[in-house]
Amino acid sequence: MQSLSNRSKVVTKKEMSFMERIYLPAIFGGMAITIKHFFKKKATINYPEVKRDFSEVYRGKHVLKRDENGAERCTACGLCAVSCPAEAITMVAGERKAGEEKLYREEKYAVTYEINMLRCIFCGLCEEACPKEAIFLTDELVPTDFKRGEFIYGKNKLVEPLDNRVDISKRQTQAVLDFKKNKLLTHNRL
Amino acid sequence: MFTPALIYIFILIVVIFSVTLVIAMYSTYAERKVAGFLQDRLGPNRAGPFGILQPVADGVKMFMKEEIIPDVSNKWLFILGPSVAMATCLMTSAVIPFGSGLTIGGTFYPMQVADVNIGILYVFGVVSIGVYGIMIGGWASNNKYSLLGALRASSQMISYEVAMGLSIIALVMMTGTLSVREIAAGQPGGHWNVLYQPLGFLIFIICAFAETNRAPFDLPECETELVGGYHTEYSSMKLGFYLFAEYINMFISAAVISTLYFGGYNMPFIGRFITDPNTLSLVGTAFLFGKIFFFIFFFMWVRWTIPRFRYDQLMNLGWKGLIPLAILNIFLTGLGMWFFGKVG
Amino acid sequence: MTLYLFYFLSFLAVLSALMVVVSKNPVHSVLYLIMTFFAIAGHYVLLNAQFLAAVHVIVYAGAIMVLFLYVIMMLNLNADTEPQKGKWLRVAATVAGGILMVVLVGALRSAADTLPVTAHDNQIGMIKNLGKVLYKDFMLPFEISSILFLVAMVGAVMLGKKEIK
Numbered sequence: 001m002q003s004l005s006n007r008s009k010v011v012t013k014k015e016m017s018f019m020e021r022i023y024l025p026a027i028f029g030g031m032a033i034t035i036k037h038f039f040k041k042k043a044t045i046n047y048p049e050v051k052r053d054f055s056e057v058y059r060g061k062h063v064l065k066r067d068e069n070g071a072e073r074c075t076a077c078g079l080c081a082v083s084c085p086a087e088a089i090t091m092v093a094g095e096r097k098a099g100e101e102k103l104y105r106e107e108k109y110a111v112t113y114e115i116n117m118l119r120c121i122f123c124g125l126c127e128e129a130c131p132k133e134a135i136f137l138t139d140e141l142v143p144t145d146f147k148r149g150e151f152i153y154g155k156n157k158l159v160e161p162l163d164n165r166v167d168i169s170k171r172q173t174q175a176v177l178d179f180k181k182n183k184l185l186t187h188n189r190l
Numbered sequence: 191m192f193t194p195a196l197i198y199i200f201i202l203i204v205v206i207f208s209v210t211l212v213i214a215m216y217s218t219y220a221e222r223k224v225a226g227f228l229q230d231r232l233g234p235n236r237a238g239p240f241g242i243l244q245p246v247a248d249g250v251k252m253f254m255k256e257e258i259i260p261d262v263s264n265k266w267l268f269i270l271g272p273s274v275a276m277a278t279c280l281m282t283s284a285v286i287p288f289g290s291g292l293t294i295g296g297t298f299y300p301m302q303v304a305d306v307n308i309g310i311l312y313v314f315g316v317v318s319i320g321v322y323g324i325m326i327g328g329w330a331s332n333n334k335y336s337l338l339g340a341l342r343a344s345s346q347m348i349s350y351e352v353a354m355g356l357s358i359i360a361l362v363m364m365t366g367t368l369s370v371r372e373i374a375a376g377q378p379g380g381h382w383n384v385l386y387q388p389l390g391f392l393i394f395i396i397c398a399f400a401e402t403n404r405a406p407f408d409l410p411e412c413e414t415e416l417v418g419g420y421h422t423e424y425s426s427m428k429l430g431f432y433l434f435a436e437y438i439n440m441f442i443s444a445a446v447i448s449t450l451y452f453g454g455y456n457m458p459f460i461g462r463f464i465t466d467p468n469t470l471s472l473v474g475t476a477f478l479f480g481k482i483f484f485f486i487f488f489f490m491w492v493r494w495t496i497p498r499f500r501y502d503q504l505m506n507l508g509w510k511g512l513i514p515l516a517i518l519n520i521f522l523t524g525l526g527m528w529f530f531g532k533v534g
Numbered sequence: 535m536t537l538y539l540f541y542f543l544s545f546l547a548v549l550s551a552l553m554v555v556v557s558k559n560p561v562h563s564v565l566y567l568i569m570t571f572f573a574i575a576g577h578y579v580l581l582n583a584q585f586l587a588a589v590h591v592i593v594y595a596g597a598i599m600v601l602f603l604y605v606i607m608m609l610n611l612n613a614d615t616e617p618q619k620g621k622w623l624r625v626a627a628t629v630a631g632g633i634l635m636v637v638l639v640g641a642l643r644s645a646a647d648t649l650p651v652t653a654h655d656n657q658i659g660m661i662k663n664l665g666k667v668l669y670k671d672f673m674l675p676f677e678i679s680s681i682l683f684l685v686a687m688v689g690a691v692m693l694g695k696k697e698i699k
Contacts, residue, residue: 027496034228034495044232267561307661311588318596322568325600329561329607337607344604348597352687368585368661509694513687 056170059122059137062115063166064159067105072159073134076110080126080135088119089126106132113158117142117151127171136168198299206283206303214437215245217486221437224490252430260423264330271327272424272431278320279438285309286445287371289455289475292468301475302371309370310358313446314351317401321347323435324403324410328420339419342501343410346400349508350407354397356516357390360523361450374454384451386526389519391451393512398447400508402439405493409501444485445478452481540580547573560606564599571595583659 019025045052054060065073076093094111096104103109126135145151160166219234219241226233234241259268289301306312321344328340361383365373377383384391400407411419418424421432448454455474464470499507550569557563571594578587657663668676 030495031491034491037230038224038227040230042227042232043230044226046232046235264559264561267565306584308584308588311585311592315588315591315596318592318600319568321596321600322603325603325607326561326565329603341604341607344600348600351597505694509691513691517684517687 054139058139059124061117061138061140061142062120062126062153062158063136063138063168064113064155065134065136065166065168066160066162069102070162071101071103071105072109073105073132074110074113075106075108075132075134076113077108077131079129079131083125083129084120085123085125086119086121088116088121090114110155113155115153115158117153118148133172136166136171138166138168139170194297195299199303202299202301203284203303206288207280210280210283210438210441213441213482213486214434215249217437217440218248218433219245220486221490221493224487225494228491228494249430252427255426257426257428258423260331260333262332263423264332267326267330268423269428271323271330272428272435273323274326275320275323275435276431276438278316278323279435279442282313282316282442283445285312285370286442286449287374287454288445288478290375290467290471292471300371301471305369305371308368310362310368310373310450313370314355314358318347318351320401320435320439323432324420327424327432328410331420331423333423335416335418335422336420339410339412339416339422342412342416343403343420346403346407346409346504346508349505350397350400350512353393353508353512353516354401356513357393357397357519358450360390360516360520361387363520363523363527370449374449374456377453377456379456380453380458382451382453382456387451387519387523389515389522391447393516393519394451395447396507396512398443399489399492400504402443402489403436404440404489406496406499407504408493408498409504412498414498440486440489441482444482444489447485448478448481454478536580540577543573543576543580547577560609561603564603564606567602568595568599571599578659581659582657583664585661585664586659 067073076091078091078093081087081089081091091113092111093108096107096109122137124137127137142151222244223233223241225231234244237243237247259265284303285306287300287302287305291298291300291302293299324343325340328336328338328343331337361373362368364383364386365376367373367376373383399405403410409419410416411421413419416422421429424432455471455478457474457477460470460473460477464473547570550566550573553566554563554570557566571590575587575590575595578584578590
């Protein structure tokens with residue numbers, strides 16, 4: 001058959017020479033290679049003591065950001081849930097009462113906000129869709145658990161604690177921010 | 191009844207026994223370390239510093255695991271299998287001279303349990319009955335994979351015993367004795383037998399790999415084809431016995447190789463620096479163990495380098511390769527002795 | 535000490551030889567036979583014939599019995615596949631056994647007349663003396679039998695070498 005790519009090679013089973021047939025040179029060659037590896041630097045990283053640095057754009061567990069005053073940024077618009085390809089996000093929206101201005105930035109907020117970490121594929125589309133810069137993926141890992149129910153993360157696990165703010169500057173560099181704010185781009189004109 | 195000689199022998203047996211077991215124990219650790227290092231990994235390093243307590247942890251695990259004897263197995267033989275495997279591999283060390291000997295209070299005590307005048311044949315006899323442990327265990331499991339493993343083990347060991355025996359004959363022709371002690375003593379300084387018997391040594395070490403069921407000849411427990419081979423049905427310490435027996439066999443093979451071909455406790459030039467015979471003997475023992483450890487390392491090095499043979503390749507190598515070669519070696523040795531006179 | 539060892543080994547040899555015949559399971563029979571061989575090897579050691587003992591273990595226990603076991607393992611040992619032995623077979627077996635017994639009794643009766651063998655040289659079984667006997671007094675038969683073995687081995691290799699076309 002005519003090869004379409006012209007890259008195929010005709011393989012022949014060559015008669016082995018005497019040196020090849022006694023195998024010993026090949027065996028010693030192989031052993032030389034393995035002994036070379038014996039003295040090489042090892043690739044292992046001793047995990048709990050030494051941790052490998054994550055990539056700067058690693059996408060791990062989500063965080064719901066607060067603004068500078070500590071009010072939740074999320075306005076429960078649902079864009080993240082819509083954009084989520086795995087349909088891992090659900091939320092219930094509620095209206096902000098008087099006196100809750102310190103807690104929620106906008107008049108509408110998420111009463112419940114749940115991400116099913118077993119469904120989530122950590123694609124980061126929710127982060128991209130969010131118009132309020134409220135949800136981000138951090139470099140933290142989702143810990144293991146024994147029950148499936150424990151993997152549905154509510155607001156208690158997602159909203160960043162006031163006394164321990166999560167740094168997302170790696171995810172949201174100035175360039176990203178500028179890109180998102182640039183109204184000249186069709187992407188942001190909606 | 192309890193003469194000093196008898197007490198000395200008793201102490202020697204206990205010492206050799208415990209040394210063998212400790213070395214076998216740490217061979218399991220060394221194997222995993224060597225495998226790790228050869229594959230750019232670190233190997234076990236969690237239990238204790240550098241993972242030095244790993245064998246202890248493994249032993250505890252082996253003892254604590256559930257002991258399963260299959261319902262359809264032949265129970266007595268199922269238990270007999272690992273016992274035979276363990277007993278035979280521990281018996282071999284009796285004839286190996288671990289040093290020239292100590293002179294205590296004017297009496298000479300050789301560092302060897304029994305100096306029988308047919309030492310090599312004793313080793314062969316024990317090795318040849320070692321296969322029963324595997325065969326009995328494999329058959330008694332009443333499992334087709336175990337049976338196949340047992341059959342492979344027996345045919346492999348019988349085939350390679352022939353070539354091994356023939357390669358030893360050339361050595362015996364040269365040394366003129368069957369006593370392991372005399373063979374070891376007959377290689378003073380650097381006159382090691384391997385220099386006169388390179389081909390015989392090559393055949394012997396290849397057969398040693400096959401006899402100990404080590405890679406590249408580990409077909410009886412070849413996990414890609416036979417699940418676990420002859421020890422598929424074994425669990426807990428009975429499995430531990432089989433694995434342990436393999437490592438003891440490796441130690442014994444290394445000891446036999448170093449004694450027969452690499453001068454045993456002899457080392458060139460050490461006689462010039464040390465004059466006290468007792469110290470010399472102990473240093474010789476240290477050198478012997480150095481050689482043994484090198485060969486144990488060599489066994490592991492080969493295991494983690496060379497892929498497993500196919501069964502027909504194994505048989506081809508044994509019958510068509512090594513046996514004619516061993517006969518040729520006998521012929522060459524005879525010619526050499528005729529032309530150059532008796533060597534050594 | 536030696537006497538007790540002799541009694542122990544003899545008892546072991548006779549008992550395991552009986553068990554070879556008596557036990558139902560062929561694999562057990564083979565294992566008892568191996569035990570018999572070991573007991574006999576022990577007797578050789580008692581007679582100071584270490585070479586013979588070692589060779590006995592290597593050849594019989596180590597090689598031949600492995601092949602026995604190898605073949606028996608391949609058999610289907612389930613009871614229902616065992617062919618039923620007919621009435622005539624039992625009669626034949628009884629007759630054959632009886633004849634064997636007559637022969638044995640006859641042999642033992644004549645053996646009573648022979649003088650007890652006394653080992654005039656207890657070093658006769660040592661490898662050096664044995665070698666001298668084999669290579670001086672029995673040179674020709676020894677060499678011929680060794681050539682026979684070599685031929686057998688070469689034959690085995692040649693049979694293996696035959697390529698299937």
